[in-house]
Amino acid sequence: xxxxxxxxRFTGKAAEWVDEFGASIPFDYKLAAEDIEGSLAHxxxxxxxxxxxxxxxxxxQKGLLEIEQELxxxxxxxxxxxxxxxxxxxxxxxxxxxxxxxxLHTARSRNDQVATDFHLWMKxxxxxxxxxxxxxxxxxxxxxxxxxxxxxxxxxxLQHAQPITYGHYLLAYFEMFQRDYERxxxxxxxxxILPLGAAALAGTTFPIDQQFVAEELGFDKIYHNSLDxxxxxxxxxxxxxxxxxxxxxxxxxAEELILWGTYExxxxxxxxxxxxxxxxxxxxxxxxxxxxxxxxxxRVYGGLMGLLTTMKAIPLAYNKDMQEDKEAAxxxxxxxxxxxNVFNGMLAxxxxxxxxxxxxxxxxFSNATELAxxxxxxxxxxxxxxxxxxxxxxxxxxxxxTLTQMPLAELKQASAQIEDDVYEVLKSKVAVERxxxxxxxxxxxxxxxxxRDYKIIANR
Numbered sequence: 001x002x003x004x005x006x007x008x009r010f011t012g013k014a015a016e017w018v019d020e021f022g023a024s025i026p027f028d029y030k031l032a033a034e035d036i037e038g039s040l041a042h043x044x045x046x047x048x049x050x051x052x053x054x055x056x057x058x059x060x061q062k063g064l065l066e067i068e069q070e071l072x073x074x075x076x077x078x079x080x081x082x083x084x085x086x087x088x089x090x091x092x093x094x095x096x097x098x099x100x101x102x103x104l105h106t107a108r109s110r111n112d113q114v115a116t117d118f119h120l121w122m123k124x125x126x127x128x129x130x131x132x133x134x135x136x137x138x139x140x141x142x143x144x145x146x147x148x149x150x151x152x153x154x155x156x157x158l159q160h161a162q163p164i165t166y167g168h169y170l171l172a173y174f175e176m177f178q179r180d181y182e183r184x185x186x187x188x189x190x191x192x193i194l195p196l197g198a199a200a201l202a203g204t205t206f207p208i209d210q211q212f213v214a215e216e217l218g219f220d221k222i223y224h225n226s227l228d229x230x231x232x233x234x235x236x237x238x239x240x241x242x243x244x245x246x247x248x249x250x251x252x253x254a255e256e257l258i259l260w261g262t263y264e265x266x267x268x269x270x271x272x273x274x275x276x277x278x279x280x281x282x283x284x285x286x287x288x289x290x291x292x293x294x295x296x297x298x299r300v301y302g303g304l305m306g307l308l309t310t311m312k313a314i315p316l317a318y319n320k321d322m323q324e325d326k327e328a329a330x331x332x333x334x335x336x337x338x339x340x341n342v343f344n345g346m347l348a349x350x351x352x353x354x355x356x357x358x359x360x361x362x363x364x365f366s367n368a369t370e371l372a373x374x375x376x377x378x379x380x381x382x383x384x385x386x387x388x389x390x391x392x393x394x395x396x397x398x399x400x401x402t403l404t405q406m407p408l409a410e411l412k413q414a415s416a417q418i419e420d421d422v423y424e425v426l427k428s429k430v431a432v433e434r435x436x437x438x439x440x441x442x443x444x445x446x447x448x449x450x451x452r453d454y455k456i457i458a459n460r
Contacts, residue, residue, distance in 0.1 A: 023083040027327045031085045034120035036068045041216035063097040086110050107206035111230040111318040115195035122191045132340040133181045139348045141453045144170040148446040151428050152357035160366040163428040168441040176249040183242040190235040194219040198229035201317035230318045240304040243336045247297040254290040271349035293339045303328030361428040365393050370431045378417040
């Protein structure tokens, strides 16, 4: 006969390596605090409803609190033989208070117990993600405020496109992280639902009070279908999806930090704290931490794809496959929190080479659109204006002459509509300042957006 807590109908005993394969305690020990928290609320409810005597509840609560203290002190030891965190805690409790510990499992199953633990784990940590995102956004908006008027090239296809400001660029990422913030905030809504009371899949015959447990644990809602309660991992998938989008945003910006810190660009320089050197090349300053954030993005994507694939064909209700839901979530949570922190540090300490950025817009053709718009404002159809300027750009490339360096007579040969005022229009700062449409790069716009973003943060 097996000595498992669930082993009454079994006559055989699994080999040790089989137990190890089936055990989740090597990773779900991270749910220990939540498992104890859920059990404290559950036992309190069992006493309130008269399902257990007050003496039994007191014994269980005392034992659980002792286990919680041991956990906090780092003294708790777990066993593969007890396979998961729930049976480990129950086994430890049984050693402390005897057979009455077995009554704790009245009116619940490991199916709704693990779902509750996982909900609690996510519920406790999502606020930290939101806090870390807020800190990152504070750094971004502060940096944008300081660089609202710093002119730089804007890019499409990684080619000089039009002049923008560095502040405008930074606020683009503020907006991305704002959407990330809102997604994680919504994620809390689907995490804030109590599964406990669903039991294995069909509910329980005991007169439990789920609303009481929900209030004890701080849950906003209760699942309205017991099958769904033990089967739902949407909240974890949403988290992994949100984390993947967040990491995509971080990775895009990391790529630009890496590029812009190279000798060829030299727009920014990362602080020594967030750089490393080479073991052979003394001159090297590598953006290793930005590269690691970029690299860890694949790791987070893997967590999402892994759980989506696990869940795609699981019939209702609980199946052992769902044991695979937690490792990725644990790892991804650690990964995104570390990545946001590192990114915040990189941005807060980087050096901006303002003159280098500005100069990069003076020896290129990123003002070509200004000339096309100028001609269009003179009544020339934009497509015709585009062709005229394209020919001038080609000539400029061939003669290594920028549009601002071309004599007026030469410009007039292309179009008689061009006057001396064109040189003012072609200045990078003027080009930027004229972009006053909503969301445009004008310095005045950037300053307004900085004020708006400070208010967004302040109102959280």
